[in-house]
Amino acid sequence: MVVGDASLDIDTLVIGAGPGGYVAAIRAAQLGQSVLVVDKEYVGGVCLNVGCIPSKALISAAHQYETVKHASSIGIDAGEVKVDFGKVQAFKESVVKKLTGGVSSLLKANKVQFFQGEVMFINENEARVFNEQEAPRYKFKNCIIATGSRPIELKAFPFGGRILSSTGALALQEVPKSLVVIGGGYIGIELGQMFSKFGTQVTVIEGTNSILPGFDTDMSSLVAKKLKAQGVNVVTGAQAKSAEQTDKDVTVTYTVGDKEEKVTADYLLVTVGRRPNTDGELGLDLINIKMTDRGLIEIDDQCRTSVPHIYAIGDIVPGPALAHKASYEGKVAAEAIAGLPSKIDYKVIPLVCFSDPECASVGYTESEAKEKGYNVKVGKFPFSANGRALSLQSTDGFVKIVSDADTGLVLGAQVAGAEASNLIAELGLAIEMGATVEDIALTIHAHPTLGEITMEAAEVALGHPIHTFVK
Known part of the structure; x- marks a missing residue:
């Protein structure tokens, strides 16, 4: 019509x-x-x-x-x-x-x-x-x-041929032997690590001093360690300058400080924002x-x-x-x-990166809470001390609860580890409802589950943990 x-x-x-x-x-x-x-x-x-x-x-x-x-x-x-x-x-x-x-x-x-x-x-x-x-x-x-x-499409790296956006990378019909990723944010890390697990040799070029900017440094460091163990080459403090592609590969020129470097791969994935x-x-x-x-x-x-x-x-x-x-x-x-x-x-919109291990954050980080003037008390408990995590062979990670030492109110939380994307929901609800770390500690969590790590972190914040000790 x-x-x-x-x-x-x-x-x-x-x-x-x-x-x-x-x-x-x-x-x-x-x-x-x-x-x-x-x-x-x-x-x-x-x-x-x-x-x-x-x-x-x-x-x-x-x-x-x-x-x-x-x-x-x-x-x-x-x-x-x-x-x-x-x-x-x-x-x-x-x-x-x-x-x-x-x-x-x-x-x-x-x-x-x-x-x-x-x-x-x-x-x-x-x-x-x-x-x-x-x-x-x-x-x-x-x-x-x-x-x-x-x-975002950069002038020096126009999409087409062997230079891919995230959309192009998701549409590849075969696993590339090698891949360069410009941008170490959550999209670049998620897709780079995914291809790495399928057998691709991956190089990540990130302009800042660490991957996953915007996430707690403890979390980004944990992911960086895992990437290194998987053979992913992460270059931080680097500036990508140009790319030359043929019908078989693409060569990226980048600088680290005053030194110029080149890396050649089957494809270049550009993930520098939207x-x-x-x-x-x-x-x-x-x-x-x-x-x-x-x-x-x-x-x-x-x-x-x-x-x-x-x-x-x-x-x-x-x-x-x-x-x-x-x-x-x-x-x-x-x-x-x-x-x-x-x-x-x-206040309680969660940030999640589906990296390995997963990373999730809601509310304030420890540094943000301090900048806001709170008297901060942190409770942190490792996945490695949790029975369910051990049985899943997923012991990398932690739950960190950021609270107000004067009132016990939960101000924020960070979860790195298996199922972090799901575990963060409880902590978001806690902030939304004005819960305290005592409220979380007093909530009976099923055993053996990853959810217990949240309860244990709350007990650490209160100063009387059962399955670890306070230094």
Whole structure:
């Protein structure tokens, strides 16, 4: 159907169907709004299609491969273990297909209209959505912009051929023999370590003095130690300068101090951050939305932009570019449109890196709490003293609880080790509820579980641990 100048009416227009947009659309529909969600590519956005979900599927496969390879250490002889990477990729795609199909069903069940195409604002109350077949015009009462982000492309390392973005790396149909990664943040470490487990010789080039900037130094040091043990060459304090590629390989030139170095590999993966999708033909300039000099949209505590009935969420607003942050903001925006008093509060948004070992952090780190003026008391307990961790052969790691020594309130926590991504949820809830370390210590945790490490760390903070001693 082609609609000319006649406008169709909608309560809420959602631009982007990623983890922020589709969640916002569903919540808005639940609150009685007629909703249209538009995405130029696919339901689920980057996260479900070429980001969080496919990367974790490949990381899980790599972990299982490594586990089977070393099963002889616990008396299980699996024989020669081989990787059929084509089947690994098929497994990844099956996971993606199931989840994106599920989201499509949820949108349909909540009577949310979906349009695959692009959006261009006409004015503050109207927009044209279009693809090659049709271009209807919609008049909306409210709008939620959730257009996400894309990998930053460096001029010296343009994507194409053997220079890959994270999207390209996830689509490789064979395990490369060698790989150079520019950027030692969570994306570079996750993907670099994943390929390393499959047998790739990996070199990571990081500009700062340590990998995983933004994470507690105890955590990044632990991951760096594991990478070294796995044969990954991590070069910190290095600046990548140029790349020359052939049809067979790519050579990267970088400097460390005054010394120039070169490394050649099958592929180069560039992971130096993401850029908000606020440029292009969306037409934000036509509606005078205030933005930062980094291209991020300014919002208030209800995700409202400078145009009162237009909201923005996810990677295009200030804060960490995290799928769960986008989903959280999507619900807040939809509820604000409905007149509810919902507001954003980022105090307990967890940061997670699916490295080996996993790293997760919520609330303040020890140094951040001290900078805020708290009298800090830390409780830290190692995985190596936990029975379940020993039985899993996953003894690298710790749980660290940061608390206020005067009140016992939990201010933050860091978990490094197996299942850190799951263990962090309890500690986030503790901060959200205003719990103390005593509350955690008094909570009976099942034995033998990794969750006990959290209880033990709380007891360390209180000064009376059972399974370790306080120096």
